């Protein structure tokens with residue numbers, strides 16, 4: 498099967514005045530649909546640069562980055578924005594939620610770009626928030642939530658539009674160990690549910706235990722690329738915290754109709 502992500506001969510050199518920084522020397526990488534891949538490396542190894550190239554956020558000096566067969570390094574800004582809206586979700590270290598918006602509005606946002614009607618957007622966003630264990634926080638704004646809760650909103654937002662690929666850049670960098678584990682379990686479970694591809698960039702080897710595969714990067718080069726032998730098995734349905742907190746409808750199953758959800762909220 499054709500890989501969903503293909504990186505070919507990718508190189509990135511930054512120039513600051515007369516100085517040259519080779520952030521990526523030469524990267525060749527293929528990631529299959531449904532794979533959970535961890536890109537692991539120390540600070541300055543080039544992880545974020547690689548992720549930025551994959552997401553089309555920066556142009557490489559040389560080489561290609563194909564997502565679903567489309568070379569994102571060659572797309573215009575307008576086409577790139579459209580491509581990302583349809584195919585890619587992002588989870589950020591600092592959550593990047595819109596401070597003035599509620600959890601519900603933040604999660605519904607990617608659906609706005611897809612032209613989904615308001616009623617359907619809200620219905621799907623509510624279902625996602627329930628699925629991440631935040632059914633009772635939908636009208637909270639980011640500052641009214643803990644870091645772990647904000648990242649759950651970030652995860653709900655990344656997955657709500659069912660993108661083929663989700664990129665997560667140090668997704669647990671601001672969280673304590675317990676919350677890190679919960680957030681990682683949730684994110685991987687979400688990706689597995691719909692056979693989505695998840696690429697996690699981190700410096701933390703403890704995160705990599707959740708991945709199918711660990712790609713280690715040093716000085717802008719892949720120095721090892723191995724299947725993860727000590728993978729953490731996915732939790733049984735109903736066993737995780739999100740489920741405990743009320744995810745009865747299950748992930749991405751926006752089956753409850755809008756009126757029923759609204760009626761419930763009116764009671765709360």
Ligand SMILES: Nc1ncnc2c1ncn2[C@@H]1O[C@H](COP(=O)(O)OP(=O)(O)OP(=O)(O)O)[C@@H](O)[C@H]1O
Nearest residue numbers: 511518520538539540541542543544545546547700
């Ligand atoms: N915009 C830029 N201009 C110049 N040099 C840059 C730029 N972005 C990154 N670099 C350099 O490229 C190298 C790789 O940086 P990168 O941010 O990809 O590393 P990283 O592995 O993500 O590190 P960290 O975990 O600390 O974020 C570093 O030496 C960095 O200083």
